[in-house]
Every structure is written in structure tokens, then in C-alpha cells.
Amino acid sequence: MNSDQFKQAFIEESMELLSSLESRLLEMEEDPEDSEKVSAVFRIIHTIKGSAAMFGFNEISDFSHHVENILDAVRQKTLKVSRELIDWTLKSGDHITAFIEADDNIEEKKELEKKSDGIIESFKVAVGMMKPSEMTVNNGAEASGENSNEEEEELEESLWRIRFKPTEDIFLSGTNPLLLLSELADMGEHLFLPKLDEIPDLSEMEPEKCYTSWDILLLTTKTMNDIKDVFIFVENDSELQIVEMPLDEFITEEGKPPKLGAILLNRGDISEKALESLLKRQKRLGQIILENKSASEEAVDMALKEQSFIKTVTEKRTEKTTQASIRVKSEKLDDLVNLVGELVTIHAQIERHSREYEGDMRTVVESLGRITENLRENTMSMRLLPIGATFARFKRLVRDLSAEMGKSINLVTIGEETELDKTVIEKLNDPLVHLIRNSIDHGIESPEERIAKGKTAEGTLTLKAEHAGASVRISIEDDGAGLNKKKIYDKAVANHLIEPDAVLSDEELYSLIFQPGFSTAAKITSVSGRGVGMDVVRRQIESLNGYIKIESEEGKYSKIILSLPLTLAIIDGFLVKVGDRYFVFPLSEVEACIESRYIERKNSRKKMIPYRDSLLPYVDLREEFDIGGQRDEIDQIVVVRSENKQIGFCVDKVIGEHQTVIKSLSGVLKKAVGFSGATILGNGRVALIVDIEGIIQHSRLNEEKCVDGK
Amino acid sequence: MKKDIEANFTIENAKSIAGALNKYIKTSDNPVIDLSVVKKIDLSGIQLLIAAHKTGEKLGKPVYFTGNITKNIYDLLNDNGFSLVHLESDEKLFTVRRSSREF
Structure with missing residues (x-):
């Protein structure tokens, strides 16, 4: 490792520690008597101090040293855990972060260094370790008094x-x-x-x-x-x-x-x-x-x-x-995933060619297939991270915002261990921040309002993550005022988004708030209400091949549900053929395959077929995408379940399971509705990956146009 | 026949206890020493227990101890590298040895 690599390792480690500092502090605030929680906070600052000194970040080391002294007083029980202590430790963490982010910017570092003494003095005054009148620094005396203690901790056994x-x-x-x-x-x-x-x-x-x-x-x-x-x-x-x-x-x-x-x-x-x-x-x-x-x-x-x-x-x-884990640059992991993707494609090609051979060749290719699949699963699992770290970051957001808005809010997090692809997690942060801000600002009422409504003064915001097949569902629920349907309706009419006499289902009505510029907030606050949030949130979630849904009951709650794919790189797909085109459905959503005679369907006005004692709506992909060629007498219907809805897709031929390396659509195809990506098949052909929700929407619009005679 | 011994198994009583134990072991066919009454023990007392055990070995009749010993005594033995080893067939009878606890 050269010095730059050491420096980078320090930066990465410190950023991780600082991120855990926030959650540890909030835990300490919840349970100030637990000495283990106090020690955990102390250790974080102590480690940062030690590493900073080792890598020559003296300004961080000096600053952390003073913070460490204050925390040591808490550890020695001469200072109590207070809101001020938590606030100022958080601010100190922010100051250290600013130092790290300033990196090689000497000017910025100098500015930060000037602020360091002031922060420490204010910290000490806030927690009662210093009188305001004493606000002049005497670092020398302080440092020498603490040295022996510090040395003892660093001694080897x-x-x-x-x-x-x-x-x-x-x-x-x-x-x-x-x-x-x-x-x-x-x-x-x-x-x-x-x-x-x-x-x-x-x-x-x-x-x-x-x-x-x-x-x-x-x-x-x-x-x-x-x-x-x-x-x-x-x-x-x-x-x-x-x-x-x-x-x-x-x-x-x-x-x-x-x-x-x-x-x-x-x-x-x-x-x-x-x-x-x-x-x-x-x-x-x-x-x-x-x-x-x-x-x-x-x-x-x-x-x-x-x-x-x-x-x-x-x-x-x-x-x-011995390190229990090693640190690998995420780019290297991305490269590995790409290579595994290539391998999956190549395997598909080999498998196709091997069909011409009998005996050993087939066995070898099958073994290669098994290994490739294991490798794929292993590699993908390396990219999976628990969402807990993201949730933990929101504890501070909720704490700070609720204080700013004069509201009392308890954040409940469920399913922190739920794992999601690294890329998805990274891109999920901003939308979640928007949604949480909205809940705190518009959703949860002030304590007075809540009491007047017969609710507890403290509102609850619940962040929940859970697996649902090949997707992860994340919900943000508050027990606040809920969505005001009339306000949304009136605003939508005023904005010409709907006709004044339009009849909408709740789902359709709620989805209007995702329109650009739509905000029903009576006043604009620093937190939200500018109407720029929700449409951006929807775009961000859709860019992750996910979708967003709202449930609410006026006066009681609102719940935003995000459904996201587990991974953005490789999925188990279900390959079908229509004419000479190939399509892939996410296998986890495929429920069954049935046969259907075209002749029996063609004269029916409603696109429905009998399926297990009921009628199943279906989309005919040949018609939907205007694919030419001769239709077989018997079609295959792929039955899929998406968001509790069952729907059939009419195709010519079912090919079967297919490990699908997802390639994103770019350029003009980026806006194509009904596809979440593409994949390259063993024969070199491209197959489009079906976005089931998208196709349903698209097909519904087409139908409406037909019914309206447009 | 069981042998009861003094409450203070300490240096002040070491001589008299040693004499009494030696006599008892020599005259008893199945020597069992009841430690129930022991309230205090020091290193000289622990040495006596080991010596009693060795005496039994030398005479070809195993010496065992019995009785509920106090937690203080149990901890003192344990903390200093000694432990009570129970006779496999009888939970009430034990001997004192160097601690065999695993670290």
C-alpha cells in the first residue's frame, strides 16, 4: 500500500465510523445509563483520533482529542448524557466529516481549523464543563492532564x-x-x-x-x-x-x-x-x-x-x-459482476451449440452451467447490503427535523437486515429523504393538533423493509393526517390534470401527487411543499426499475410503498418468443403457463380468458407490439402475478428459464414503455425484459383509446 | 464415620487440625471429612486438604470430603487455581485438586 492508499483507507474507515457515530449517539440518548453504549461512542472518537494521528491528519486528531476528553468524562460518570451533549457530539462529528471532505484543500482546512477551538469551547459550555466567561482555550494544560490515561489505553498487552x-x-x-x-x-x-x-x-x-x-x-x-x-x-x-x-x-x-x-x-x-x-x-x-x-x-x-x-x-x-473482512473497491466488484454477466451469456451460447453433441460434452456444459449459476449467486450476494445503515442515517434526520418543526416523532424501523443491491441502496437515499421529510412536514400533526384529534402527542413514523419475491418492498408510514382526497382532486382540476367531473379510484387520485409541480401544502417550508419532490421521487424509483404506490386514510395514516428489484444486474428470467422476437419475464413473477386457442378468443371484445374458475385479463404481445408473421393455432398464455394482480401474456412459444444479464436501455429506447431492460441471448439475439406494471399501464391506455374511438 | 472439623481452617488451628485429621484417616476404613462447618480457610487450610488426600493415597484408602461449602470458600479455592472434584458415583463426595477448568 502506498501512502495514498493508506490515506484512502483512513478516509473510508473514518466515514464509516462517523456514520455509525450518529446511530450510536442516538442509542446512547435513549439509554444514557448503559455504560456499554457510552463506551461505544467513546471508542469511535478514540479510534478516529488514533488513526488520524497515524496518517498525519493532525487537525482531526487534535480536534477529536478534545471531544474524546469530554466523552471520557461521561464514561467516568462525571458528566451526564444530555441533549446538549448529543447535539454537540453530532456537530463535532460533522466537523470531522468536513475535515475529511476538505481532503487536500488547504484553504478550507485552515478555515475549519479556525472553527475547531470555538466548537470545543461551545461544546464544553453547553455541557457545563466550562463557564461562558472562561471561553479562552488552554489546551496545553488540558492535554498534559489527560496524557497518562490515554497512553494506558494504547499500551499493548x-x-x-x-x-x-x-x-x-x-x-x-x-x-x-x-x-x-x-x-x-x-x-x-x-x-x-x-x-x-x-x-x-x-x-x-x-x-x-x-x-x-x-x-x-x-x-x-x-x-x-x-x-x-x-x-x-x-x-x-x-x-x-x-x-x-x-x-x-x-x-x-x-x-x-x-x-x-x-x-x-x-x-x-x-x-x-x-x-x-x-x-x-x-x-x-x-x-x-x-x-x-x-x-x-x-x-x-x-x-x-x-x-x-x-x-x-x-x-x-x-x-x-485478523480482519474478518477485506475492503474491496466497489468498482472492482462492478467489474466482477460484468464479467460474470459475460460468462452467463457465453455459457448460454455454449449450451446452445452443445445441443448438437451427445455424451460428455453435454455433461461438461451442464457442470459449467451449475458453476456459473453458483458464481453468479455468490457475486450478486457480495453486492447485497443490509438496508439498516440507510435506515440508521434517518434517525438523525427525523430527530433534527422534528425538533425544527416542533413535533414529537418516534421513528420505528423494521427489517433493517433486509438486503438490497448496493446500487439500489445508494440511489434510494434521496427519494427516502424526500418521503420522510414529507411525512414529518405534511403528515404528522403538531402535538396540540394530535391531542385535539384524540391521538397521542407523539407521532410515529415507521420505516419498513421486507422481501417480496425478487423485489424488496420499502414502506414509509406515518400515523398523521393522511392524504386529503378533496384537496388533491381540487388541485388537480385547478392544474388541468383532470376534468372537473372525472371519476377516479383512490389509487389514481393519489398518483396525481406525483405530477410535476403538484403540492397541496398550504405553506412552503424549508422542509417541503415546493412541489418539486414527489415527481422526482417517482422518477428516481422508476429509474431503479421500481414503482411507487400510496395508501392512506384521511385523519389516520398515509403509507408510501416502494417496490424495488433485488438486483439490477442479473435475474432469473422466463424466456418466450413472439414471431421472431424474444421477451423475458422476471421468473419470480411467473405463476403458470396455459394454452389458449386464438380462434376461441378472437371474437371476444373483452380480453379475458377462463383460468382456474375465473376470468383472467390478458395482453396479447403480438398485438401490443404490432409484431407481424403467421400466428399459430394455439397460443401460450404466461400467467404472471404483479402487485396482487393476475394477468396473462399471450405469446407464441415458451422457451423456459433463462439466466438474464440485464443491460439497461439507452438512447431513444430509454423512454420505451413496458420494458425494464434488455439481454443478449446465446444466439446473439436481443431479448427485451418485460416491465409487467408498465405493460399493464400501456395496454390499459391503448384499450381506453380504442373504447374512446381515438 | 464422618469427621467434622473446625470452623476456622486457618493457620491458627493448622497444627491441631493436622493432628486430628491424621489420626482420623489412620483409624477410619472409609475416611470422609465433613467441611460443612468450615467458615474460613486460608492457604494452610488448603494445604491440609491436599495433605489429607495424599495421606489417604499413601495408606491405600481414598480420603473424600463432603458437606455444602460456602460460596466464599468455593470462590477462594477457584480463584487461586484449586477446584473441587466430585467423585463420579457420588455428587456429595469430592476432593480438592489443582483447578482443571478450561480457559
């Missing part, structure tokens, strides 16, 4: 082996050896191994003598002198040996416990020569040593216990140092 054999007369001097052990126990993780073989039987024993000695393993940040201090009053009469253990040597053999022989050798219980000759035998070493009487049973037992302790310690340390 060492593993010590302590051999302690108290003098036989230790009891008579009034010293209790167990108290010394207790002092050691307070220093860190430990293993006390009492050596009992010198204790005689009762007839030979002098009960006032001490026969016990200990081998002690201690993992601590304390120094050799700190350990010696424990034995300061018994050191002269007792045998004491303190040796630092080469813990790193044990770690090199990853995953394996230290060898018993190495421990016995290190403890001096066996000679190297004896060990070597014994190792040549093929039994467990402990057993051989005992049989051979090369070391006592007690020594082997103690060494085995030591082995177990060291194993635990090294595993813990390895966990700390």
Missing part, C-alpha cells in the same frame, strides 16, 4: 510467566500469599497453576509451613516493575521469576495451539535433547514423556493447562489482528 515459591515460613510472618495472587488477578487475564507435589502427607507435614508454589500466566498491560511491586514485601525471602512470554511466536502458527513440547522446554521442565529423541516416536508427547519419566506428571499437567490458556489468549489476539 504482554504475556508474563511468573514463578512464585514463597518461603516456607511465610505464614509466620503474617503474610497471606493468596492476597498477592488476588492483586495479580486484578491486573488482567490470568491462569494460576499451584504446584502441589511438595505438599507431603499429614504424618510428614509441618502444618505451619508453606509447601505450595505457583506458576502464573498473566496477560496484562502492566510492566515488569508493576508486577514486581506486588511481591515487594516477600521478594527477598521467596523465589520469584518473572519472564515475558514470546506471545507473537505462538501466534505465527495460525489457528494451532502452542506445542506442548515448546511449553515444557520454555518452562525448563525438559531438556531439548530429551525432547528431540522423544518426538521421534509416534505417540502423544505428553504420554511419551510420562512413560519415559522425562518430566513429572504434574509438570505435564501444568504445561497442558498452560497450553490451553495460551491458545485462548492467542486466539483472542489473532481475532483482533
